[in-house]
Amino acid sequence: MRIGALAEAAGTTPRTVRHYHRLGLLDEPRRLSNGYREYTIDDVVRLMRVRWLADCGMPLGEIAAALGESPAGETDVIADLRALLVGTELEQSALARKHTRLSALLNDAIEHRQFTALPRELADALSASIDASAETDREALIRERDLLEVMAISGTVPASFFSTVTATLNDHSLHQKYLGLLRRFAALEGRDPVEAESDIDSLAAELASMLDLDSLASTPPDTAVNTSEISSLSIDDILPDPAQRTVVIRATARLQTSVHPPSGDTP
Numbered sequence: 001m002r003i004g005a006l007a008e009a010a011g012t013t014p015r016t017v018r019h020y021h022r023l024g025l026l027d028e029p030r031r032l033s034n035g036y037r038e039y040t041i042d043d044v045v046r047l048m049r050v051r052w053l054a055d056c057g058m059p060l061g062e063i064a065a066a067l068g069e070s071p072a073g074e075t076d077v078i079a080d081l082r083a084l085l086v087g088t089e090l091e092q093s094a095l096a097r098k099h100t101r102l103s104a105l106l107n108d109a110i111e112h113r114q115f116t117a118l119p120r121e122l123a124d125a126l127s128a129s130i131d132a133s134a135e136t137d138r139e140a141l142i143r144e145r146d147l148l149e150v151m152a153i154s155g156t157v158p159a160s161f162f163s164t165v166t167a168t169l170n171d172h173s174l175h176q177k178y179l180g181l182l183r184r185f186a187a188l189e190g191r192d193p194v195e196a197e198s199d200i201d202s203l204a205a206e207l208a209s210m211l212d213l214d215s216l217a218s219t220p221p222d223t224a225v226n227t228s229e230i231s232s233l234s235i236d237d238i239l240p241d242p243a244q245r246t247v248v249i250r251a252t253a254r255l256q257t258s259v260h261p262p263s264g265d266t267p
Contacts, residue, residue, distance in 0.1 A: 006039040010047040017047065025050050025063055057084055117152040118145070122162050125169040133179070140182040150238060168210065181206060188243040196243050204250030 003014045010017075020026040026047055029037045053063050058080075066077050108115055116123045126145045130138050148165065151157050168174045184203050188196055239245040 001039045001044075003037055003039065006043060006047060009044050010051050012047070012051055020047070020050060020060075023060060025060065057088060117149050119152075119159070119162050119166070122148070122166040122169075125166050129169055129175065129179075137179050137183070140179075140186045143186075144182060147238065174210070177210065181210065185244060185247060188247065189241045191243045193243045193246050200243060200246050201250060204247045204254065207247065208251045208254045 001009075003017055007014045007017050017026065021028055026043065029039050029043060032038050049067070050063055053066060054060060058066060062077075062080050065080070104120065105115060107113075114123075118126070123145075126141060126148075130141045130145070133141055148162070152162065168178050181203065184199065188199065188203070191199075193200060235245055235248060239248060
């Protein structure tokens with residue numbers, strides 16, 4: 001048979017067949033007196049076998065080894081297949097997360113809601129708080145929402161953190177305290193960190209306690225959520241104000257100390 005018939009029998013194209021010839025995956029057939037290649041059923045079987053392995057996800061460069069036709073040993077083939085399986089499982093997880101996010105976006109679009117990376121319960125709680133707050137608090141809450149969304153997109157904190165913030169906003173007394181902390185945080189902007197030392201330290205302690213930052217250590221961040229390079233942002237990028245930045249650094253330090261106490265201390 002000619003190359004066109006061979007390609008059609010294997011569900012591919014003559015161009016692919018020629019590519020396999022160049023890679024050494026398919027032997028060159030004998031040529032007739034008129035110069036045309038003449039393929040046999042053995043070539044059909046070989047081509048279909050190569051195509052099957054390629055469709056399974058095996059790279060073309062590893063097919064010869066998989067068929068036992070290269071110096072690579074059986075162990076190498078097993079390791080390659082395990083690596084391919086791990087890669088496939090990661091792709092499946094990524095597709096599942098993408099499906100979940102797209103479904104949520106579709107629901108938001110149908111219900112004419114603003115798109116957000118935040119959990120829907122937290123987004124709704126923030127929106128309700130913003131709508132019900134005075135102008136001064138509204139500005140602080142909008143900024144807080146933006147910072148929380150950066151954290152959600154970057155995948156640097158676990159879902160439990162957002163659940164804690166949601167519960168805080170939905171509890172009236174905690175909500176008022178939370179607004180008070182945001183006001184104090186906003187008031188630090190432009191102040192000298194040395195002069196504001198007392199306010200910085202007390203605010204860091206209250207934030208760590210109120211938002212239960214210990215949960216950040218007990219639950220690992222969902223780094224797989226990361227869909228952009230935003231996680232490469234430094235704290236200087238996110239919080240350019242020195243005094244406000246010091247609050248976050250102090251709160252984080254309290255977390256690290258509580259989870260990994262100095263040597264000799266009792267946890």
